[in-house]
Amino acid sequence: MKDFSSLKNSDHYPVMLNEILEICKPQIGGDFIDCTYGSGGYSNAILSFPKTKVVAIDRDLQTKKYADKTKKFYKNRFSFHSRKFSDLKKIIGSKKKFDFIIFDLGISSMQIFNLDRGFSFNSKSKVDMRMGLNSISAHEVINNFSLKTLNDIFKHFGEERESFNIAKNIIKEREKGPITSTPNLIKIIKRSKKKDLKKKINMSTKTFQAIRIFVNNELSELIEGLINAAELIKIGGKLIVISFHSIEDKIVKFFFSNYSKNKSKVSRYYPDPPEDKTLFENYKNKIIIPTQKEISINNASRSAKLRFVTRSESDFFYPKEFKKKFKHLIDLENRYV
Ligand SMILES: C[S@@+](CC[C@H](N)C(=O)[O-])C[C@H]1O[C@@H](n2cnc3c(N)ncnc32)[C@H](O)[C@@H]1O
Numbered sequence: 001m002k003d004f005s006s007l008k009n010s011d012h013y014p015v016m017l018n019e020i021l022e023i024c025k026p027q028i029g030g031d032f033i034d035c036t037y038g039s040g041g042y043s044n045a046i047l048s049f050p051k052t053k054v055v056a057i058d059r060d061l062q063t064k065k066y067a068d069k070t071k072k073f074y075k076n077r078f079s080f081h082s083r084k085f086s087d088l089k090k091i092i093g094s095k096k097k098f099d100f101i102i103f104d105l106g107i108s109s110m111q112i113f114n115l116d117r118g119f120s121f122n123s124k125s126k127v128d129m130r131m132g133l134n135s136i137s138a139h140e141v142i143n144n145f146s147l148k149t150l151n152d153i154f155k156h157f158g159e160e161r162e163s164f165n166i167a168k169n170i171i172k173e174r175e176k177g178p179i180t181s182t183p184n185l186i187k188i189i190k191r192s193k194k195k196d197l198k199k200k201i202n203m204s205t206k207t208f209q210a211i212r213i214f215v216n217n218e219l220s221e222l223i224e225g226l227i228n229a230a231e232l233i234k235i236g237g238k239l240i241v242i243s244f245h246s247i248e249d250k251i252v253k254f255f256f257s258n259y260s261k262n263k264s265k266v267s268r269y270y271p272d273p274p275e276d277k278t279l280f281e282n283y284k285n286k287i288i289i290p291t292q293k294e295i296s297i298n299n300a301s302r303s304a305k306l307r308f309v310t311r312s313e314s315d316f317f318y319p320k321e322f323k324k325k326f327k328h329l330i331d332l333e334n335r336y337v
Pocket residue numbers: 012013014015035036037038039040041042057058059060063083084085086104105106107108131132221222
């Protein structure tokens with residue numbers, strides 16, 4: 001197994017890279033889409049095998065500088081688009097099909113460690129949290145949204161039990177003036193929550209996750225991205241997703257298992273799902289997680305879960321049930337009051 005941990009051009013430690021390479025076997029070659037380029041950890045590793053081609057995407061305009069370096073090195077085998085992966089089909093068209101489509105969700109180290117971008121608890125600046133190509137920032141959300149919407153965002157996207165208290169105290173604080181910085185927001189969250197000394201996670205983790213998901217439309221992006229990807233994979237090709245929290249994982253798991261040939265039957269007396277209701281081969285519901293060694297090198301990988309599925313031979317159809325299942329989350333991401 002190659003050791004890619006000292007890859008050049010990689011400010012972000014690529015999570016479970018060896019596992020990705022094990023699944024894709026790039027030494028054989030293949031057409032890849034890297035939906036979340038970051039600083040190119042996956043793309044560069046894949047391109048180091050000469051028979052591969054990579055189309056990469058990232059919504060963060062600051063990733064272009066890394067992509068330019070990759071392009072210089074692999075002129076004819078690499079292309080990059082500063083776009084959102086929900087636009088995958090618009091970017092690529094629907095004719096060309098791919099062997100592997102990879103999503104490495106969440107934010108990169110460059111995003112979290114740039115304190116001006118307001119993703120980190122250590123940030124002293126405005127709460128911002130925009131990954132790129134956004135229509136709203138976290139500052140606007142916490143300073144303008146209603147009690148009900150803030151509560152819903154914290155409850156549904158953060159799975160935060162004390163969502164109402166946090167939302168109520170944000171509204172109260174706004175009566176004095178706008179909430180202008182990350183430390184301000186953290187103080188309000190701390191004041192709103194009961195102290196639980198047994199809990200190891202930071203008190204603000206769930207609220208920050210919730211705001212970030214909303215600001216970046218992360219769940220709608222994921223749902224649209226997966227549907228687009230399923231249409232662009234070759235028969236026998238693989239769709240691979242690394243997720244970092246339970247809501248993302250629930251969405252990926254539902255998509256893979258609900259449209260697989262072995263979808264669990266409602267009852268053993270019911271027939272198999274009809275062929276035109278499946279997109280994937282049998283799905284084993286298997287999760288791959290980072291090794292202890294990887295976690296000790298890169299603690300940020302500890303919550304990563306990798307799932308992959310193989311495209312079956314059945315024709316693509318639009319998976320309406322998938323969107324219906326998560327409609328409440330999509331609707332909440334589109335609420336701006
Ligand atoms: C965890 S990082 C990926 C790191 C990358 N695998 C590497 O090895 O450098 C996630 C990246 O996905 C990008 N991203 C997140 N959501 C996106 C979306 N909807 N469309 C395009 N890019 C997105 C983020 O801007 C970020 O750069």
